[in-house]
Amino acid sequence: MRLVILDSYDKASEWAAKYVRNRILEFNPGPDRYFTLGLPTGLCRSPKLIIFINIIILFNYHLLLFNSRYALLSGIGPDGHIAFNEPGSSLVSRTRVKTLAQDTIIANSRFFGGDISKVPTMALTVGVGTVMDAREVMIIITGAHKSFALYKAIEEGISHMWTVSAFQQHPRTIFVCDEDATLELRVKTVKYFKGLMYVHNKLVEDSEDYQEVKRQKKK
Template sequence: MEVIIAPEPELSTLVADAIERLVREDPSPVLGLATGSSPLSVYDELTKRHEQDGLSFAKVRAFMLDEYVGLPASHPQSYHNVIDTEFASRVDFAKGAVQGPDGTAEDLRAASAEYDHAIAEAGGVDLQILGIGTDGHLAFNEPGSSLSSRTRVKTLARQTRIDNARFFDDDVDAVPQHCLTQGLGTILEARHLMLIATGGHKAEAVHQMVEGPVSSMWPATVLQMHPHVTILVDEEAASRLQLGDYYRHIYANKLEGQRL
């Protein structure tokens, strides 16, 4: 696990750099897209590179982490609509190239299995963007989730709904209670995981994720088991890290071939 501590604009640039290299060098790249506030500046940076430098996503496939159950794709806060608004429609993805779990499916269990199958059929995710919840949840894998879980229906914790109420006019009751989410086991199959966290409210979750024991109580700690994880945090989110100075030293003294 690599930990990079830097100001937020630099974090977004580093993620965008990694995605640009993948998109330009791989003939059929597969991205994993996250919603929430953490990746928005990354999507803005990639859109700028598309408009100004000709970075094309025409051959890229992408899979979303999760979706609310019961919200139609046209709902402003459905993740299908959010990803389309914030990123997909701003660049040149081919029609149908960006997929998400079907939260309106009649058979949610079958839809979950079909989604995992679709990811596998695409060759798996090359680079997955992630955020982390204040309680350590990853995607919508709440505390107590199986560390080997697959895409499935989850009931959202009260804290998660409170955190997401800002997207629903601060109305907690308007936030759906259920979702379809990639499981932790599904996420771990991506070849490179890049997680962005900013702000002091994420500090404890970041500390547990990076330095705590692997535990379902803090689902993001499962990332310690992955061979290629990059954690990108600002100073506030890094404030609880006991080895913060060490992580800064490592990053400042990497060999050229070890850079992202």
Template sequence: MIISLCDDPQDVADLAAQRVAGLLHDSPRAVLGLPTGRTPIVLYDLLAQQHAAGQLDFSQVESFNLDEFVGIGQDHPGSYRSYMQRYLFDRVNLTNGQGHVLDGLAPDADAECARFEQLIDAAGGIDLMILGLGANGHIGFNEPADSLKARTHRVTLLESSRAANAGFFGGDPAQVPAEAMTMGMGTILKARRILLLVTGAEKAPTVAAMIRGAVTTQLPASFLQLHDEVEVICDADAASQIR
């Protein structure tokens, strides 16, 4: 696990953008795993700016998002499909249909999860998985639990995760769907490279435990210790307990 220390969130996004740009320049047909939330917004802004400047081409890229809420459609402003369209997909030349997000209105969520796994396999697997980190150590919507599911699956969200997403639902956690679909830790760990982006002092204890502690289902991010090529890009606040 490589730890790259940055001064602030802007520097975290700058370095992550360098990693993505380097991959796309070397491998124009790369397959990306993409997150949502507050942390990657600046990264997506930088990638869109580079594309607008003619420096980055997404025309052959395929992407798979980590998760989506159950029970809301792609036109709902709180959906992760809507988020991705707003912050990245509509701002770059990603070919129509190549940005894959789970369908929150699928009549059978389990079948939708299986379909998503098949799409990832058909694409040849994920070359670069970009992740954020929950304060409780969750990755995607793989919440701390006695056991974790390996593949894409349906999950009941903890109240802390609903609260963390309330900003996309008018600030009201009660409006956040109670369930979601998410890639499992096994699917995430099959990616060839992983970037974990972390900012903020509230994440510092989790970062330290993830790096130094035991591998445990009670801290899903700790499973990243098992991967051969992980880079943790964090700002000074998030790294304050590992320096």
């Protein structure tokens, strides 16, 4: 498990985008070789995560059952839920219909003009176990209002009441956060992971292939 701490939301978004870009280039997708990337609704729409793409399959992980090479998670709730796997969800759950908590309904009312009565009370979502099947998982947590969720995800044990904590057991999980999200973490924890940033930053350096792409675009 890695924890990458950046100064701001913008820098965290940029780091995440560059990391995914490099993973795609390293994979070297082609007509019969697909890099499958699962994205939550918010990130599918976010200009912060526009990345260089050759051949790639993207889809909304809230809606589909998938065998993904890479799952990119955002929209982590302050209560530590991922997708619509809210507190109390099974950590081995699969894609299923899920009843939404009132807080989730209120949070999603922004997509319905603020009218709570128009928000569905149930949703089809991937399960925690489904996402755990991905070869790599990136979880983006930003903002002071999600700092307790990050604390539960990083510093405490695995619990079905904080479904994001399950990813402590995934072999390739990267948590990306901004400074505000670290407010509940121990000083020693923050200091330790910041001390590894020289290693983490190497993961987002422009590769030779990407530099060549940029040179070709300038011609």
